[in-house]
Structure formats: structure tokens, C-alpha cells
Amino acid sequence: MVKYQQIAKIIRKRIQEGVYPVDSLIPDQVTLSKEFDVSRMTMKKALDILAMEGLIYRQRGAGTFVMKNALINQLDTKAEEYDGLTKQLPDKEITSKIIYFDIEFPSEKVMEQLMLKENQPVYKLIRLRCLEGQPYVLEHTYMPSDIVTGLTEDILLGSIYRYLKEDLGLVFGGAFRKIHADKASEYDIDYLECAPHDPVLEVEQVVYLQNGKPFEYSRSRHRYDKRSYTILDINKSS
Known part of the structure; x- marks a missing residue:
């Protein structure tokens, strides 16, 4: 599993466990890049995966939020x-x-x-x-x-x-x-x-x-x- 997939997996788990609650603003790319010690491009790839899965959405000028339907059964x-x-x-x-x-x-x-x-x-x-x-x-x-x-x-x-x-x-x-x-x-x-x-x-x-x-x-x-x-x-x- 490549680095951005590993990061997406960790953030996905945080969403499922409520570390990042529904409708909440998650940390920005710069903050997350520093936490995981990766480039912003790698971090963007990880967030793109979660966006395609319907777990997060981006609002221009406001940041990235957890979608309301994100707490689906993790066995789905x-x-x-x-x-x-x-x-x-x-x-x-x-x-x-x-x-x-x-x-x-x-x-x-x-x-x-x-x-x-x-x-x-x-x-x-x-x-x-x-x-x-x-x-x-x-x-x-x-x-x-x-x-x-x-x-x-x-x-x-x-x-x-x-x-x-x-x-x-x-x-x-x-x-x-x-x-x-x-x-x-x-x-x-x-x-x-x-x-x-x-x-x-x-x-x-x-x-x-x-x-x-x-x-x-x-x-x-x-x-x-x-x-x-x-x-x-x-x-x-x-």
C-alpha cells in the first residue's frame, strides 16, 4: 500500500470513529502534511480518495468537511x-x-x-x-x-x-x-x-x-x- 493510501486509511478510520465528527472541519492540508511528514501533493491524493468515497467535501474558502453520510456502516x-x-x-x-x-x-x-x-x-x-x-x-x-x-x-x-x-x-x-x-x-x-x-x-x-x-x-x-x-x-x- 502506497503512502497516500495509508494516510487515507488512517483518516477514514478517524471519520468512522468520530475523531472527525459529521459536518466538522478537518485539519487543512498543510497541517496534515506536517503530521504525516509528506508533501502537500501526497496529502492531496489521500484526501482525493476520501472525497471520491463520499466521506469529505471541500468548500472553497472554508476548508474540508466531513459529509453527513460519512458514518455509513464500515462493513458496507x-x-x-x-x-x-x-x-x-x-x-x-x-x-x-x-x-x-x-x-x-x-x-x-x-x-x-x-x-x-x-x-x-x-x-x-x-x-x-x-x-x-x-x-x-x-x-x-x-x-x-x-x-x-x-x-x-x-x-x-x-x-x-x-x-x-x-x-x-x-x-x-x-x-x-x-x-x-x-x-x-x-x-x-x-x-x-x-x-x-x-x-x-x-x-x-x-x-x-x-x-x-x-x-x-x-x-x-x-x-x-x-x-x-x-x-x-x-x-x-x-
Whole structure:
């Protein structure tokens, strides 16, 4: 993590913990630059991140303030983020339980989403991700075995995305995500501890490499009371 991202993380935490209250004026760039012993340009980059996240806003001639909607649940996830749970919640204890792990030929749905032929095998993974020891998300994931090579149970117990980036050197290009409600399945009841009639939040996504090749099709299932997604809509014309 580069310096300005580290600074943004610290200031973000101060906002979430009320060190900088809603509607309050935070220290100016010069003061913050001296505190963190960085240049004003580095400090500006850190504040730009927080502004894009909707945590602060600048008022010409007055300074930088904490926005009223800044005290969102820190477990909320931005809808455009797809880099994995470990990166999204770096300060939390994330553990994984492998429910299913095998190589098989893709179904028609998986072939369509991953642009595969019927004789191209895929990894099929089902993992329960736990947050601070509590069931958090149930992931049903498919990855082409010729792109995502060498998967092991040890990798699945940690961060798959870290393995893809650091060990395989894959460069992500983007993702398409669809977020919708569904009824609890038997898996959801067993592993997420849902009640039989509880609604479930499902995030269906296809993730692409920089060259446009899809390498993951997944359905992430969440209890309705455990996770939510946010969208920041910025008027860029003003």
C-alpha cells in the first residue's frame, strides 16, 4: 500500500470513529502534511480518495468537511469493488471453510459466462467466508483451469485473488456485477444460518482479465442482515 493510501486509511478510520465528527472541519492540508511528514501533493491524493468515497467535501474558502453520510456502516461495500473480501475488509479477521472443490466440465450457464467450450474444464469452488468467526458470505465460484492454474486447498483457505495477482501475475481488467434478492437455499440455511424464509442478497459477477478474457463466474450469497452495498453518484458536470 502506497503512502497516500495509508494516510487515507488512517483518516477514514478517524471519520468512522468520530475523531472527525459529521459536518466538522478537518485539519487543512498543510497541517496534515506536517503530521504525516509528506508533501502537500501526497496529502492531496489521500484526501482525493476520501472525497471520491463520499466521506469529505471541500468548500472553497472554508476548508474540508466531513459529509453527513460519512458514518455509513464500515462493513458496507462499494458496488464497484470486486477485488475480494480480504482486500475490502483488511482490518477484519477473514477465514474460509471449503465446502466443495473439484474440477469438472462446465454447465451451459458457466460456458456462456466464461466463454468456454463444453470440453474446457473449470474449477468449481464453494467456500464459506467467516468474518470474526461468524458466517458472512457463501461463495459459489467457477474458474477455467487453463487460466487459473495450480489451485490448492491451502490457497482456498486464504485469498484466491492474492494468489492470482502475486503468484500467477494475472492483471484484472474489470467486472460485471448483478445484485439481487433471492430466497434462502438449503446451502444458505446450513452454512449462513439463515431461517427457511429469510431473503438472501446475491451478487452474481463475471471478472475479466486486462485482455478481456473472463476468468471467474461467481455467485456470492449474503444474509440480508449482514451486508449491504453502496453507490456514490458524483455530478461531474459541476
